[in-house]
Amino acid sequence: MPEGNEIHRFAERHAAAFAGKRVHVDSPNGAFPDAEILDGRTLKSVEAVGKHLGYRFGKDLIVHVHLGMYGDFWEGEMPLPPEKGALRWRMWTKTDWMELRGATDCSIFDEAKWQALLARLGADPLRGDADPAPAFEIIAKRKTPIGLLLMDQTIFAGVGNIFRAELLYRARIHPERPGKDVSRKEMEGIWKDAKKLMPAAMEDRRIVTTLPKDRPHKRGTAEDDEVHYVYRRHGKPCFVCGATIKREAMGGRTVYWCPDCQKS
Ligand SMILES: [Zn+2]
Structure with missing residues (x-):
């Protein structure tokens, strides 16, 4: 599932290509x-909040997209490629051109529905206007274990499975530690770290x-098997x-941690 950094990157790229322009839109598979x-x-703007995208065509005409586990975009320069697959939205x-396949949601929200969604979502480290104090x-x-709280989109928006594991490792906090036992200073550290790592991932695409x-x-660029401390490194030695490195299921997704570095 794409994390916040990828969602924000889609918003930037789609805004650059389509915002302020009159666009053609269809849904080849009818979904x-x-x-x-x-x-x-005319597409007016594209906004990302957490893992949600909003394409604003007018006050009560906002296309809401949530990619979920299997949704993805394809993009390119004209001409349009031949139609294939479950092509849900094309612009x-x-x-x-851009194409969307396999998203959890792609539907029109009115202003009230969009605002209600924003109100439900927690602080997004990729947004300059985010206030983490309520979180x-x-x-x-x-x-509740901090590993579950970090993934709760109503607390923090945009943090996914990779960032959950890696932020907790970098803070040396065990994912099972109850939220109330994570100090304010530690939480501020995690937030600051997320604000540094997530935009970097947006630029580097990894x-x-x-x-x-x-x-x-x-020395040099990180090799593919050394970009993460714990994520998908179970059974391997901590760097x-x-x-x-250990793993277990937590909140329906696998969490990874180092039993020595991370304190419960
Ligand atoms: Zn370790």
Whole structure:
């Protein structure tokens, strides 16, 4: 599932290609029946909040997209490629096209529905206007493991499975530690770290969380098997202490941690 960094990157790229332009819109597989309402309209802006995208065509005409586990976009320069697969939403101008397949949601929201969604979502580290204070207050009261709280989109929006594992490793916090036992200072550290790592992943198109000094190859670009400390490294030795990285299911997704570096 794409994390916030990828969603924000889609928003930037789609805004650059389509915002301010009159666009053609259709839904070749019919799974976005309202597409025809949008055909020939001007796309005003594209916004990302957490893992949600909003394409604003007018006050009560906002296309909401949530990619879910299997949704993805394809993009390119005209002409349009031949139709294939479950092509749910297609948008194009004289110069650019984009296609959406397999999303959890692609439907039109009115302003009230869009605002209700924003109100439900927690602080997004990729948004300059995000205020993490409410999230810190919720976490300070909860016995729920911090590994679950970090993935709760109503607390923090945009943090996915990779960032959950890696942010907790970098903070040396065990994912099972109850939220209330994570100090305010530790939470502020995680937030600051997320605000640094997530935009970097947006630019580089890969999520690199390891510091050069901790990698087996300390010089040059991180190799693919040394970009993460713990994510998908179960059974392998921790780069820092050598202990075997562990994993378990948490909240329907697998969480990874180092039993020595991360304190419960
Ligand atoms: Zn370790």
